[in-house]
Amino acid sequence: MISILIGITGVIILAYSIWILIKSRNNECVNQFTFNSEINEIQLHSTGLYSICILGASFVNDQGKFDAELKSDSGNLIELNKPIFKYRFRKKGILGLEYYQFEISKSGKYFLSFKNQNELVAKHSMLISKRIFQKRINPNSLKVLVKETISTRDRMISIVGLVIGINAVIWGILAGFLKIFE
Numbered sequence: 001m002i003s004i005l006i007g008i009t010g011v012i013i014l015a016y017s018i019w020i021l022i023k024s025r026n027n028e029c030v031n032q033f034t035f036n037s038e039i040n041e042i043q044l045h046s047t048g049l050y051s052i053c054i055l056g057a058s059f060v061n062d063q064g065k066f067d068a069e070l071k072s073d074s075g076n077l078i079e080l081n082k083p084i085f086k087y088r089f090r091k092k093g094i095l096g097l098e099y100y101q102f103e104i105s106k107s108g109k110y111f112l113s114f115k116n117q118n119e120l121v122a123k124h125s126m127l128i129s130k131r132i133f134q135k136r137i138n139p140n141s142l143k144v145l146v147k148e149t150i151s152t153r154d155r156m157i158s159i160v161g162l163v164i165g166i167n168a169v170i171w172g173i174l175a176g177f178l179k180i181f182e
Contacts, residue, residue, distance in 0.1 A: 007172025014165030020150065020158035027148040029091075035142040039113045042146055049103050051087075051149035052080070052112070055096040056142040057122035058088060059131060065119040068100060073109040078102050083152045088126070091145065095124070101149060112146070 030050065031042045044050065052068060054060050070078040080100040087098045104110070122137040 003172050003175035005172075006168050006175060010165050010168025010170075010172055012165075013161050014169060017158045017161030017165055020154055020161075024150045024155065024158070027150070030146045030148070032143060032145045035114070035117060035139050035144050039111050040144070042110045042112055043108075044104055044110055045107050046148075047105050047107060049101060049149050049151060051083075051098040051147055052100040052102070053089075053096045053098050053145040053147060054122065054142055055091060055094050055145050057124060057137050058095045058097065059121075059123045059126045060086070060097060060099055061121045063119040063121065065116040067115045069113050069115070070102060071111045072104075072106070073111075078104065078110065085152055085155075087149075087152075087155065094143075096145060098149060101151075112144075114144075 030044060031040070032055075033040050035054070052070075068080055070080055072078060080102050083098060083101050089096055089098075117139040120139055122139065122142060123131050123134045124137065125131050125134060
């Protein structure tokens with residue numbers, strides 16, 4: 001009986017974690033444009049959590065002077081947050097990472113601009129041993145992607161849930177076959 005309970009709990013945790021990953025994978029891309037100093041207009045049709053991603057690099061860091069600014073149509077400044085863990089992904093084979101996250105409570109037009117792009121250090125590898133030998137990527141060859149996202153908390157819950165769920169399913173099966181709890 002306990003082995004069945006462990007197995008069912010594992011399946012539920014695993015299913016929830018996979019659902020979060022699928023939700024993350026299917027997030028809608030809102031806008032994509034070149035990395036420049038112009039003001040870019042973004043039309044956001046729904047409220048929620050969004051991310052500003054940099055495509056073309058696996059490692060991005062700034063020297064402290066690089067800045068992005070997002071304003072609503074009414075001129076209100078939207079707070080941009082750097083996530084603790086910068087999620088890396090591929091879009092049509094191009095490496096990218098989520099650099100900023102922001103939440104909006106009202107759909108509409110927003111304006112995104114960047115300052116001091118040359119202070120941004122972008123490289124192809126995230127491994128320190130490879131990065132020290134790589135040249136910086138020219139910011140003009142990078143692209144910016146604005147897309148819906150999930151919170152870092154949900155992403156971490158999904159990863160931990162996958163590990164716990166798989167283990168619980170395996171232990172439930174093993175406990176049933178080996179009759180450990182009888």
